[in-house]
Amino acid sequence: MLRVLPFRAMPGLIECVPNVSEGRRPDVVDRLVAAVRAVEGVRLLDRTSDADHNRSVITFAGPPDPVEAAAHALVDAAIREIDLRAHQGEHPRLGAVDVVPFVPLAGTTMEDCVALAHRFGRAVAERHGIPVYFYAKAATRPERVRLPDIRRPQFEGLPDVIGTTHVPDAGPARTHPTAGALVTGARPPLIAFNIELDTADVAVAKRIAKEIRESSGGLPAVQALGFALTDPPRAQVSMNLLDTSVTSLARVWREVETRAVGAGTRILRGELVGLMPLDAALAVTRDALRLEGLARDRVIEAHFID
Amino acid sequence: MLRVLPFRAMPGLIECVPNVSEGRRPDVVDRLVAAVRAVEGVRLLDRTSDADHNRSVITFAGPPDPVEAAAHALVDAAIREIDLRAHQGEHPRLGAVDVVPFVPLAGTTMEDCVALAHRFGRAVAERHGIPVYFYAKAATRPERVRLPDIRRPQFEGLPDVIGTTHVPDAGPARTHPTAGALVTGARPPLIAFNIELDTADVAVAKRIAKEIRESSGGLPAVQALGFALTDPPRAQVSMNLLDTSVTSLARVWREVETRAVGAGTRILRGELVGLMPLDAALAVTRDALRLEGLARDRVIEAHFID
Numbered sequence: 228m229l230r231v232l233p234f235r236a237m238p239g240l241i242e243c244v245p246n247v248s249e250g251r252r253p254d255v256v257d258r259l260v261a262a263v264r265a266v267e268g269v270r271l272l273d274r275t276s277d278a279d280h281n282r283s284v285i286t287f288a289g290p291p292d293p294v295e296a297a298a299h300a301l302v303d304a305a306i307r308e309i310d311l312r313a314h315q316g317e318h319p320r321l322g323a324v325d326v327v328p329f330v331p332l333a334g335t336t337m338e339d340c341v342a343l344a345h346r347f348g349r350a351v352a353e354r355h356g357i358p359v360y361f362y363a364k365a366a367t368r369p370e371r372v373r374l375p376d377i378r379r380p381q382f383e384g385l386p387d388v389i390g391t392t393h394v395p396d397a398g399p400a401r402t403h404p405t406a407g408a409l410v411t412g413a414r415p416p417l418i419a420f421n422i423e424l425d426t427a428d429v430a431v432a433k434r435i436a437k438e439i440r441e442s443s444g445g446l447p448a449v450q451a452l453g454f455a456l457t458d459p460p461r462a463q464v465s466m467n468l469l470d471t472s473v474t475s476l477a478r479v480w481r482e483v484e485t486r487a488v489g490a491g492t493r494i495l496r497g498e499l500v501g502l503m504p505l506d507a508a509l510a511v512t513r514d515a516l517r518l519e520g521l522a523r524d525r526v527i528e529a530h531f532i533d
Numbered sequence: 534m535l536r537v538l539p540f541r542a543m544p545g546l547i548e549c550v551p552n553v554s555e556g557r558r559p560d561v562v563d564r565l566v567a568a569v570r571a572v573e574g575v576r577l578l579d580r581t582s583d584a585d586h587n588r589s590v591i592t593f594a595g596p597p598d599p600v601e602a603a604a605h606a607l608v609d610a611a612i613r614e615i616d617l618r619a620h621q622g623e624h625p626r627l628g629a630v631d632v633v634p635f636v637p638l639a640g641t642t643m644e645d646c647v648a649l650a651h652r653f654g655r656a657v658a659e660r661h662g663i664p665v666y667f668y669a670k671a672a673t674r675p676e677r678v679r680l681p682d683i684r685r686p687q688f689e690g691l692p693d694v695i696g697t698t699h700v701p702d703a704g705p706a707r708t709h710p711t712a713g714a715l716v717t718g719a720r721p722p723l724i725a726f727n728i729e730l731d732t733a734d735v736a737v738a739k740r741i742a743k744e745i746r747e748s749s750g751g752l753p754a755v756q757a758l759g760f761a762l763t764d765p766p767r768a769q770v771s772m773n774l775l776d777t778s779v780t781s782l783a784r785v786w787r788e789v790e791t792r793a794v795g796a797g798t799r800i801l802r803g804e805l806v807g808l809m810p811l812d813a814a815l816a817v818t819r820d821a822l823r824l825e826g827l828a829r830d831r832v833i834e835a836h837f838i839d
Contacts, residue, residue, distance in 0.1 A: 288836070332834055502831050502833045505834040515783065516805075518804070525808050527594055527809065531595075
């Protein structure tokens with residue numbers, strides 16, 4: 228009996244989720260998106276613009292080299308198109324391209340994404356003479372891990388602190404006149420996942436959300452809020468899972484289920500907002516069938532991802 | 534708020550699982566495998582040879598055109614290398630290349646595979662002057678759906694019936710002197726899945742297997758047997774799931790779990806033998822999180838399969 232399972236070398240995939248400070252002029256966002264799509268090997272996964280925030284999120288993915296090229300193409304276009312001096316919106320922001328996170332997918336690691344963020348950030352600083360900050364897993368000091376901490380002074384207040392608390396990680400200690408500054412870094416994939424309960428009592432969802440979210444001492448890497456859905460009236464636990472390698476979808480499901488049953492109700496259904504990475508889906512399969520060995524290489528089609 | 538999710542056109546993937554009548558001469562199997570691997574775009578997923586059966590199973594996958602080319606390359610090599618007049622083994626067989634099933638994976642349909650099996654079978658009949666039968670979803674008549682029915686006369690008995698019950702679907706009504714005949718067709722992916730129970734009592738596994746398998750009136754498209762594992766001693770329900778779109782992995786799990794608990798024991802773990810298709814894994818995730826809308830296009834990496 229001979230048996231061989233040859234696995235190919237994959238270049239791997241990286242996701243990039245730039246947030247740009249423009250959500251009201253669709254023609255501008257169109258041109259930014261076009262700059263990304265023009266890079267061969269990159270696929271646009273989502274674009275979402277919010278007029279109140281005056282902000283857009285553009286999600287794309289591909290092998291590391293095309294993703295890096297597309298991120299540069301986006302920054303080039305955004306710096307050409309966006310003048311932060313004329314920008315107003317509810318969402319705090321530091322730059323025309325406010326933040327550029329790189330996210331490891333199948334075949335790449337967090338270390339790959341940290342290295343990419345550092346290289347990309349230094350190149351952006353050099354090309355455009357713009358101050359650049361490294362955040363999340365790419366942060367070079369503790370006070371730069373959290374994005375809100377870096378963004379606190381906003382574009383308007385940055386000149387006052389750029390020489391003291393906000394000395395950039397790359398580029399000049401001088402706010403770019405129209406583009407402000409740019410934050411880049413590496414983080415795990417974010418999964419937006421909601422659970423609908425078989426009750427209209429929003430207090431149940433709010434209580435469960437409070438119990439499970441990290442900020443009130445619950446599950447690590449989980450953000451959660453309770454909402455009331457209207458048609459039909461139902462309570463919903465709405466979550467952002469910031470790192471499913473720390474707290475998995477299956478764990479979240481069980482924690483909500485236990486509490487729902489304890490409150491005399493039950494889970495009706497889950498809802499995935501947007502997309503999820505393959506590994507997070509396989510982790511659920513592994514958990515449900517107690518398949519300890521289940522990894523990507525046991526899925527036929529995963530051998531053809533590139 | 535604008536939102537666009539562009540999905541790319543995929544050529545799709547097809548799996549091919551030829552069974553050849555040679556399991557004792559590794560050099561011969563090496564050359565058959567080399568013929569498959571020489572086709573660009575095709576990936577070898579597995580090769581398994583059994584000396585008692587004197588038979589090998591070669592599993593490969595890729596986009597439809599390369600898979601078709603590789604199947605032809607394999608048949609060409611096998612007809613050159615294998616002389617059935619000198620072949621002995623426990624497993625029934627009709628030909629040097631005994632059966633060539635095509636299996637739809639991500640991005641292809643059963644209809645694609647039926648069309649491919651018919652085209653491939655007619656081309657093989659033409660190239661090699663060999664009788665060809667279509668089976669499973671590609672069968673042209675009810676008595677040719679099941680492989681054992683077609684294979685019953687075996688290589689040695691085929692000449693007696695090839696003009697009556699076994700008139701081929703393509704090619705001459707005359708057994709090929711060294712290669713016999715060839716069966717090809719289309720079928721769903723087969724998943725080999727075992728469940729280990731927290732008991733050493735093999736009778737429990739045998740009873741559960743009997744209750745859930747299709748042949749004793751259980752779940753459709755499920756084959757099951759109860760086995761005793763020795764180290765440590767444990768009862769195992771060993772299954773072939775012939776069509777998880779009919780009976781899913783999650784359904785099988787629940788049926789075994791209910792019966793295990795009823796027998797005073799419980800499931801310890803699942804075991805996947807070999808590989809599984811992406812859709813079968815996602816169906817488990819969909820079931821566990823009650824994500825009705827979860828399909829392949831919600832998985833980021835699935836947009837890069839080709």
